[in-house]
Amino acid sequence: MEVTTGFFYLFSVVLLYAAFRVITARNPVHAVLHLILAFSQAAGVWLLLKAEFLAIVLVLVYLGAVMVLFLFVVMMLDIRIESVRQGFWRHFPLAVVVGGIVGLEMAAVLMTGFHTVEAPQAMAAVVNGAGQVVEVSNTKALGMLLYTEYLLPVEIAAVILLVAMIAAIALTLRERKDSKAINPASQIRVRARDRMVMVNVPATRAPEPPAAPAAEESKP
Known part of the structure; x- marks a missing residue:
């Protein structure tokens, strides 16, 4: 067996395992991590097919941006696993039918072969x-x-x-009202008379009468 064939089987086995764990993992964070593993193995298969540009794009775009974003979103959200898995068995027959159709189509393509396709x-x-x-x-x-x-x-x-x-x-973009940021343009346009404003406040109570002068001590 050639080295490229061995790597192809290795990448394919790990890819299938990771894809299976994506849909069966109970923890959504584990599912996203297995999806990242699946994309990395798919990039390896692209390299074996001598499509290095697609492999690099798959690693940079999906692993470097999209999957990391999904991972942070899943970790930041409070996802209730019980509510997510409520309708699993109700939709399980439809999932089996769709999976079977996809499997039959792939089997038909593989059994037909790629005789008309030139080697990469x-x-x-x-x-x-x-x-x-x-x-x-x-x-x-x-x-x-x-x-x-x-x-x-x-x-x-x-x-x-x-x-x-x-x-x-x-x-x-939303303007926060509790932000303490200062607009430099407003500081430049400020005028001296606008820095302090004198306000006449009415008295709330009558002024107290002046205290009587203390009696002078008698001289001896």
């Missing part, structure tokens, strides 16, 4: 600016296509994502 190639042929055909890696070829032929769609997508990010920040 680590190098791709692209045409450079001088019109010459050169062989580069898949990641470099994808980058050259994105920033040459598909430059306008990439820029449009970047602008849309930027607008969505700014809109999300603007919608969730």
Whole structure:
């Protein structure tokens, strides 16, 4: 057995185990951790298929951002496990039917085989600016296509994502009333006569009469 075949079986076994534990773990934090393990093993399978760009994106985007965010959200929320598992057995037959259909489809694809699919190639042929055909890696070829032929769609997508990010920040931004932050613009516009205001407060009670002078001691 070749080394790549051994790694494929290793990654596949761990991936199946992690995916099974995602749906059977009682603790949601454990389920998220097993999902992170499943994504890492899927990235290893992508590397074996010589699709290093997809493997790197899977690790950076899902493991580095999405799954960590899910983990913090699950740990911060007070999730009641009993209420989550109330309808498990009620929906179990439907889950079995859907899982069986997916399993039959995968079995049909595997039994048919991939005879028409060529073996993955680590190098791709692209045409450079001088019109010459050169062989580069898949990641470099994808980058050259994105920033040459598909430059306008990439820029449009970047602008849309930027607008969505700014809109999300603007919608969730709230001014706190208990904040002690000082606006520098208000400090600059302040005037001397506005720093202190004299207010006439009416008297609430009559003034007391002045005390009588003490009698002078008699001289001897």
